[in-house]
Amino acid sequence: MVDDIDVKLVRGGMITGRVTDADNKPVVEVRVSLQPIADPQNPVRPPVPYNSQMYQTDDRGIYRIYGLPAGRYTVSVGFSGTEGILATGSRRYYQRTFHPDATEPAKATIVELAEGGEAINIDIKVSSSADTYSVTGHVIDSETSLPISGVRIGFLTVRPNQDRPAPFYSGLTSDNRGEFKFDGFGPGHYGAYVSSENEGGEFYSNPTYFEIVDKDVIGVELKAIRGLSLSGVVTIEGTRTKDMLAQLAGLRVSANVMPTSGAQINGSASSSLAPDGSFQINGLRPGRVSIGIFTSGSSVKRPTIARIEHDGLGVSQGFEIQPGRSISGLLIVVNYGTGTIRGTVRFEGGSMPIDSRTFVSCRREGVPYSAGGQVDSRGHFVINNLAPGSYEVALQLVFPRPQRPIPPQKQAVTVTNDSESEVTFVINLAPKEGGP
Known part of the structure; x- marks a missing residue:
């Protein structure tokens, strides 16, 4: 049994405003983006809540984003010209614009939100909208040149100074004539290919590249190869x-x-x-x-x-x-591992700041991922469902403000099924002579 677990509830803040176009008309059903600004004095902060409906303007162009932790934010709508595939479901889009009317991130007005506070009239005025374009093509069998229906189509965004193109999962499949069409491209360089991902079937293809300047692209041919x-x-x-x-x-x-x-x-x-x-x-x-x-x-x-x-x-x-x-x-x-690592962290020579965090992770030899969690207020942690083997357990301290650096602490431990392996970390917080 675990007791003495205290939960502190803090009232969230709210940011609200109105989005209008160059003619002062409301911009309806446009997504609002909220970007927290990193605070080096407080690197660990509660996550921003996600509710897709509240990040969208209503029929009056008004949005309300609530349940927010205190902090500094930028608020914007629209897309940047470098995002490539916009997939807005519309033939037009708005250039990314920050509150109040800046199109460059450096010129955005920062919104300061106090704990439980309200930031009102965070309005955004966008410029005129721009066009998006479509791509139409068809898929054929590389051996028979016959059309292939029901295969998944993937896209790539090709950006300058980028080693590999960025994939975009469209969810699109070729129709019964092997044809496909996708809307929502901004100007740029792209690729299309046949993908077998997500139960996509038996075929794949090499990419066919194309460029969009100021009009739709037609006739993209994908030669599918049986995988x-x-x-x-x-x-x-x-x-x-x-x-x-x-x-x-x-x-x-x-x-x-x-x-x-x-x-x-x-x-x-x-x-x-x-x-x-x-x-x-x-x-x-x-x-x-x-x-x-x-x-x-x-x-x-x-x-x-x-x-x-x-x-x-x-x-x-x-x-x-x-x-x-x-x-x-x-x-x-x-x-299926049934082993457990149970541990304790003790601090000597001082105490941790109240808003600091202590994280623990463990990695098994030969396995590329790790498991872990956060140490509780009593200095206890437990990691369950571990497979048998040799593990490295690492402890990481995160401070809200500059402190004397304490490197990650590591220990080796052996885990067996249906048993608990115990580990103890002792951290010395006493100031070093001649140091902070």
């Missing part, structure tokens, strides 16, 4: 409980492919598991493959991959799938 597949079975390592077996149905297997041919985009796709634990991932391009396991439901138990085998031999992440050679018979062994 490779990975198939196999996911099983659980060690003792299998009914609870663990039931959770297999909520897992998905993902494959991320790093092309070896110099292609500018990665390929990725995923598959849900059949009741017997089998899977098949389609539409992959050749390259080096990394396998991932994730939950598609609300389960808090996150499995980790213990090992991958093919034909009885161990396979490391980054194995290669070669052109024309799909891979079957993969065995992915996962581990």
Whole structure:
């Protein structure tokens, strides 16, 4: 049982105003963007609440954003010319404009919001709207030149001084004649491609690039290539409980492919598991493959991959799938961890500032991600659902204002299933001689 948990409620603030155009008419149903300004004296702050409806103007051009923590903000509407794919659902858009009428971020008026306060009349006047443009194209089979329907279309935004184009998931599919059309592009350089992501099917393509200047683009042709597949079975390592077996149905297997041919985009796709634990991932391009396991439901138990085998031999992440050679018979062994790390943090020679934060994380050897959390007011922390193995536990102190730097503290600990591993950190806050 955990007791003495105190929760302090603070009344949130509100920012409200009206958005009008060059003719002083209300700008209706436009999204308002709120950007907190970083405060070096208070790096840890409550998050800004998200409610999509309150970030949109009503039929009078009025917006109200409430529940905000105290701080400094800029408020804007519209899009910048560098955002590329705007996808506004409209053939026109407004240039990004900050309160009160600045189109450059440096000239924006900063809104100061006190705790529980109200900032009213934070009005924005936008200039005349600009046009967006559409792209129309079609998808054909690279071997037969016949149209292909029902494949997913992805887009790329190509920006100067950027190593790789930025992908944009459109949710668009080709129609029964293999054709597609997408509205909402600003002037710029782009690419379109066939994607197998998000159950996109068996095809992929290399990008076809185009430029938008001041009119719609038509005739973009995408040559779809039938992709490779990975198939196999996911099983659980060690003792299998009914609870663990039931959770297999909520897992998905993902494959991320790093092309070896110099292609500018990665390929990725995923598959849900059949009741017997089998899977098949389609539409992959050749390259080096990394396998991932994730939950598609609300389960808090996150499995980790213990090992991958093919034909009885161990396979490391980054194995290669070669052109024309799909891979079957993969065995992915996962581990549902039931181990726990429970720890205590003690401070000696002083006390932590009341608004400081202490975070803890742990990383298992050979696993690219970590788990963790925040240390409570009593100096206790607990990290659950860990797979067996050797972990590095790291403690990080975050201060609201400049302090004598304290480097992250680290300890090694071994975790086993159905048991708790304890760790204790002792932090000396006493001032050093000759220092602050």
